[in-house]
Amino acid sequence: MIILSCFLLFIGCKNSDKTEVTVESATESAQNSPSNKGQAFIEDEDATPNALRLAINSPDHTTLVAAVQAAEVENALVNVGPLTVFAPTNAAFNKIDKATLDELLKPENKSKLAYILTNHVAPSNYPMETLIKNVEKGRPLYMASGQYVDVTQEGEDIFIGGTKIVASIKVSNGWVHVIEDVILPKN
Numbered sequence: 001m002i003i004l005s006c007f008l009l010f011i012g013c014k015n016s017d018k019t020e021v022t023v024e025s026a027t028e029s030a031q032n033s034p035s036n037k038g039q040a041f042i043e044d045e046d047a048t049p050n051a052l053r054l055a056i057n058s059p060d061h062t063t064l065v066a067a068v069q070a071a072e073v074e075n076a077l078v079n080v081g082p083l084t085v086f087a088p089t090n091a092a093f094n095k096i097d098k099a100t101l102d103e104l105l106k107p108e109n110k111s112k113l114a115y116i117l118t119n120h121v122a123p124s125n126y127p128m129e130t131l132i133k134n135v136e137k138g139r140p141l142y143m144a145s146g147q148y149v150d151v152t153q154e155g156e157d158i159f160i161g162g163t164k165i166v167a168s169i170k171v172s173n174g175w176v177h178v179i180e181d182v183i184l185p186k187n
Helices: 004-007 016-031 051-056 061-069 097-104 108-116 126-137
Strands: 083-088 152-156 159-161 165-172 174-177
Touching: 016 051, 016 152, 051 083, 051 097, 051 108, 051 165, 051 174, 061 083, 061 152, 083 165, 097 108, 126 165
Parallel strands: 083 174
Antiparallel strands: 152 159, 159 165, 165 174
């Protein structure tokens, strides 16, 4: 659940080289963390990927993965679920101020980062058909952060929290919907 919130951490910057150094530093620190134990760190190349493994294998979600690792919430994304993760791309994080991202990736801000990431995870199974039903009924989604996020439709496009869903992937523990922006919590 926290993985989605990590997408918010993909805060953009005008100098992408500096952002990559920050993301790499956060990733290295997280990899050396004693908390890197549990299901999230088991390699299984033959199984259908879970939400975390899908993000790790995606070149478009390296910032999200770095944020998840910095917040040390990897194990939450490999649970049986079902869960639905709204995964911002690197480009989505690049729309956010670099200083804000750098600040969130600091170890002392781990809980803030985790909160943002959980705002990208719905603790339920939401394929596109179900999201469309929520639109029709005017029903927002409850997120793992405790916030509610609106689901809307414009033409054929579905939006979550005001950001467009550009792709949907079934994973072993639910769904991952790739989104164009980071969904920032209201508070």
